[in-house]
Amino acid sequence: MDEEACRAFQDAAELAGKKWNAAILLALARGAVRFSEIRGLVDGVSDRLLTARLRELEQEGLVDREVIPTSPVQVRYALTRGGQELIRILHPLVQWSQRRSTERGRR
Numbered sequence: 281m282d283e284e285a286c287r288a289f290q291d292a293a294e295l296a297g298k299k300w301n302a303a304i305l306l307a308l309a310r311g312a313v314r315f316s317e318i319r320g321l322v323d324g325v326s327d328r329l330l331t332a333r334l335r336e337l338e339q340e341g342l343v344d345r346e347v348i349p350t351s352p353v354q355v356r357y358a359l360t361r362g363g364q365e366l367i368r369i370l371h372p373l374v375q376w377s378q379r380r381s382t383e384r385g386r387r
Contacts, residue, residue, distance in 0.1 A: 295340060296370065298333075300325050300329060300333050301333055301336075301337060302370060303322045303325070304318060304325075304330070304333055304334065304337065304343075305337070305342065305343075305359065305363060305366060305367060306321075306367070306374070307321035307322050308343065308357060308358065308359045308363065309359060309364075309367045312357075313356045314356060314357070315327075315330070315334075315355060315357070318357065334357060337363070340362075341360055341362050342359065342362050342366060343357055343358070343359060343363055344357065344358045344359075344360050346358070
């Protein structure tokens with residue numbers, strides 16, 4: 281792997297590994313679309329931090345934010361194609377983590 285590829289991988293790993301980001305993406309993959317639904321699936325995240333992470337993921341092109349002009353205004357979030365692709369990549373890591381956790385629990 282050349283230096284440019286290493287840097288690109290490091291950037292992607294830092295984005296996915298940043299606290300709460302993977303959990304937020306997984307919540308969206310599980311069907312959460314509203315802020316409160318995401319917060320309900322991401323245990324421990326504050327409203328302020330969830331807002332910041334959703335904005336960051338939107339800026340990175342992983343999450344779409346749709347404002348629905350109703351009364352009251354509704355906001356819905358969804359994974360973009362890039363976000364869906366990242367979830368497909370993260371899925372084997374999640375499975376590996378679960379196996380590892382189970383194996384470590386046996387020790």
